[in-house]
Structures are given as structure tokens and as C-alpha cells.
Amino acid sequence: MVAFAVTDWDDAYENGRNIPGGTGYPDAWIAPSAAFRETARARFDIPYGEGARHRYDLFLPEGTPRGLFVFVHGGYWVALDKSYWSHLAAGPLALGWAVAMPSYDLCPDVSIAEITAQTGAAIAQAAREIAGPVVLSGHSAGGHLVTAMMCEDTPLPGDVRARLAHVLSISGLHDLRPLLRTARNDALRLDMESAEANSPALKRPLPGVRLTTWVGGGERQEFLRQSALLANIWHGLGCLTGSVIAPDRHHFNVIDTLAEPDGPMLRSLLATPEPA
Incomplete structure (x- = not known):
């Protein structure tokens, strides 16, 4: 057994400087x-x-939507907005799904708990517009926000909760406690109590909702660990979970296949499960 400790938590959660060409993001999506x-x-x-x-x-999409597909953006809860990700709607749209992409307020102006509530309000509003099942996806901090929607203390109203079918967390952050050791916490303003209260990995999932975690094989070890962590814990709590490590993908290009209607990400997310 090899034991090791993280000595630089800022580096453990730093993506851009650790990816060749990584500093070109998020501008590459504009x-x-x-x-x-x-x-x-x-x-x-x-x-x-x-x-x-x-x-x-x-x-x-053309015709009546099959349901509502939501994508929630990342940016460590402190940056970006919905405008960077519009092209990712191409995949779900081609499969007949309406796609909603919300913005939300950012830290430090608001807390992560407030952002979570705002995300729930946006999804609920979009679900009033579009009938059918609701599928959620989110990247990085957005992965945290969509998995928070399928926790037992979800901010989603009961009628939307009942329609929630599948959640995809792409390179998501599910245990916020390590972020207390990073300089990013100057903006996030977490303490141990709020980090625990806002960590999906420390909560119970809603029954009947599928979870898939998806992460690039070339990502920082902490993102690989965070993805495996939630799928592992929630599997033990009776949730139907899947966990995918996409080879040759890093933290930014791992989301590219969301735009591909015949790609593995959407096949996994939108496929109808076989009867038991």
C-alpha cells in the first residue's frame, strides 16, 4: 500500500495551469x-x-420536446455565466430535448447555499415551461449544484422532484471540505459547518433518481477522487449509480461530447434503462 498526503491543496484543485493549453479556457468556448x-x-x-x-x-427542438435537459455551468461558484456553453445544447436538441441553461449569482456576493437555491428556482421555472422527464447535467461547480438537486434536502418543489430522472455530474465537486484549505475559500467563505451542510457526498440521495459521474482521465487527482467518492457512497445508499473515466480528456474538453447526439455521454444519460 502506498500512502501519500496532499501538501499543496491549491495545486490539487488548479486546472488551467496543469493542462497544456489550459489557459486558453474559458475563452475557447466564446x-x-x-x-x-x-x-x-x-x-x-x-x-x-x-x-x-x-x-x-x-x-x-423541432416538435414537442421529449423532456427538459438542464446544463448548469461551473467556474468554482465565482466566475462565468450561461453564455459560454450554448453550443453544448446541440446534442440534447438533436435528440428531441429542450435545453435550459441558467446563470446564477456568484461568490463572494452570495453563499454557495444561496447559489444552490437559485439553481433550484431556475430548474423549477424551466420545468413549468417544458413537460416530461427532467434530466440535469453540470460541470465542475455545476456538478456540485446538480447533485445537490437530487439530495433529500433538494430545493426543487415536489412536482419537479417527481419528474427528476437522471443527474450527470461532469468533473463535479461533491465534498466541499477540502476547499477550506485552498486560497479559493477567500471568496467561497466556507467554514466547516457550511462545507459539510453543502456537500452532497454527506447527504442521502432522493430515491428513484439515477446518478452518473463523469471525469476526464487526465484530470487532477482530486477531481477523479471526488467523482468516484459520490458514486461509491450513494451506491451504498441504494442509488443506481454509474461512474465513467473518459480517457485522454482533461477538465475542460471532457464536456465536449455533451454536444454529440451519438456520443457516449448522451447515450449514457438519455438512454432508457432496461427493465429489471
Whole structure:
């Protein structure tokens, strides 16, 4: 057995400087997202609350949607907005799903608990617009936010909770306690109590909702550990879980296949499970 300890927690959660070409993100997503919005059937900046960032974009397929697919962006709860990710809607749209992408307020102006509540409000509002099953996906901090939606203390109202079918956490953060040891916590303002209270890995999942964690094989070890952690714990609590390590993918390009209707990510997420 090999034992080791993390000695630099900031480096353990630092992506850009540890990926060749990583400093080119998130700017690499701006142009494809803007181009996609120009031709998409969509409604932009639909309000779900009173704040300037309480808005979501809704992309619509041809015909009646099969259901609602939601993508929640990352950025360590301190950066970015919905506009960077529009092109990822192409995959679910091609399969007949409506796609909602919300923005939310950012730390340190608000807490992670408030961002979680805002995410729930955005999903609930979009679900009033689109009938059918609800499938959630999120990247990095967005992975945390969508897995929070399937915890027993979810902010989702009961009618939306009943429609929740599958949650995909892409490179998600599910145990927030290690972030107390990083400089990022200057903005996140977590203490041990709030880190524990906002960690999906320390909670129980809703019954009947599937979980898939997805992470790049070239990611930082902490992201690999965080993905395996939630799938492992929740499997032991009776949740139907899957865990995928995508080879030759890093923290940023791991989300690319979300835009591919015949790609492995959407096949896993939107496939109808075989009867038991």
C-alpha cells in the first residue's frame, strides 16, 4: 500500500495551469457558443428571479420536446455565466430535448447555499415551461449544484422532484471540505459547518433518481477522487449509480461530447434503462 498526503491543496484543485493549453479556457468556448445562439430556436434571458443574473436560456427542438435537459455551468461558484456553453445544447436538441441553461449569482456576493437555491428556482421555472422527464447535467461547480438537486434536502418543489430522472455530474465537486484549505475559500467563505451542510457526498440521495459521474482521465487527482467518492457512497445508499473515466480528456474538453447526439455521454444519460 502506498500512502501519500496532499501538501499543496491549491495545486490539487488548479486546472488551467496543469493542462497544456489550459489557459486558453474559458475563452475557447466564446465563439462556438455565440455562433450557436445565432441560429438556434431559443428564448434568451428568461427571468426566474429578481436579480440581474437570475436568467436562463431555453433552447427548443423541432416538435414537442421529449423532456427538459438542464446544463448548469461551473467556474468554482465565482466566475462565468450561461453564455459560454450554448453550443453544448446541440446534442440534447438533436435528440428531441429542450435545453435550459441558467446563470446564477456568484461568490463572494452570495453563499454557495444561496447559489444552490437559485439553481433550484431556475430548474423549477424551466420545468413549468417544458413537460416530461427532467434530466440535469453540470460541470465542475455545476456538478456540485446538480447533485445537490437530487439530495433529500433538494430545493426543487415536489412536482419537479417527481419528474427528476437522471443527474450527470461532469468533473463535479461533491465534498466541499477540502476547499477550506485552498486560497479559493477567500471568496467561497466556507467554514466547516457550511462545507459539510453543502456537500452532497454527506447527504442521502432522493430515491428513484439515477446518478452518473463523469471525469476526464487526465484530470487532477482530486477531481477523479471526488467523482468516484459520490458514486461509491450513494451506491451504498441504494442509488443506481454509474461512474465513467473518459480517457485522454482533461477538465475542460471532457464536456465536449455533451454536444454529440451519438456520443457516449448522451447515450449514457438519455438512454432508457432496461427493465429489471
